[in-house]
Amino acid sequence: MVGCMLAAGRTCGRWLSRCVLLTALGGCGHVPVASMIELAKIDFATTDFAELRAAATLPPPLAPRRDQTRLKLMVAFKDGEREERVFVLREVTDPAERAQVARLGAGTTAFRLDPADAAKLAEARTEIKQRKAEGRRGSVTLSVEPGACRTAPLPAGPLPVSTYLRTAETGGYVALTRDADLIALIGADKIAEIPLCDGA
Template sequence: MSLQPHSRRPLFAIALTALASLPACSSMPVSSMVKLARTDFAAADPAALRIAVRLPQGLRPRPRGVSLKIAVAVDETKQEQTLVLTELDDPAELLSLSGELTRNTAIYAFRIDPVDLPQIAALREQMAAHKARGKRGSLSLGVGAEACRIGPLPASPLLTTYLKTERGGDFYPLVRDVDLRKELPGAVTPERIPPCP
């Protein structure tokens, strides 16, 4: 589901348990830093987790090109799973982002596919079992996406990403107005981003 005013290449990546994996950490609003620091992803309902991205209208995420990487680390052992996210099909979920829409941009939002929720529950149960035995561990989430072209690219393609962690909550920005051509030099050109199928 998108909110609009009218060669596979990674385009952006964000780390939800850090400020951002893009170099432009300073693009994260202070209020978002506080919200992120207060979020316990090991306890949050994964079915409520939502990711959204605002892109120039010349770009869109590739079909099945947005993924969630879950990493569980206990002592020296690390286990990772990558899940393909599903695009939202409920316009009501995007209402809190309507004020974020700017000229010549579109917003796309994603959720974890319900069939993948048991995998996340199993990982969290493992974490809880390790914690009960006195072992230390961590759970981290990362989002990656591949983009394709649906039109001409602007001179400064700006990316903003958003996160929602609770049912009934609002999206809040993780990184705002990151210039992809500055952060990913050479990667964001018409020749490097394939047309959408």
């Protein structure tokens, strides 16, 4: 598992604030200024989770681990109680979508929620709205936790990664990081924990 917390959009200071907090696939570099304008359009209260996509460009020999990328919903109440729900993100297989993702660069993979999980996430949002109406206060964090493996020993030197987000509001993929050095971002100890891919 690689990745660290990255704020994308405005700070989640209250229920359903106009923001998304995401873990960048591959690390947490600074979000490009132009991207912040697009990311500010995302509204957790109304966004269509069926349209949510997360993508990453990984350098060889890194590759995404099948069914190991997760979408996590964390709800933190003012009284200290916390709730967490985790959903599996699947690799995008639609040819038209894959063609769009390919334009982001070689080695880019995109992920989406299964329709059933998108519906469950929408149900969770409805529950959060109900709790807000009942007077319970807190914050919402939506994060992506990627799973990566390696097909060969890692080379010496930087491991540049780029990460992206697409929602109904943004329309296209918005860069969260560009060519960020994974080693500098998460540390050599975490890099050493990346397992070999099945069959490698």
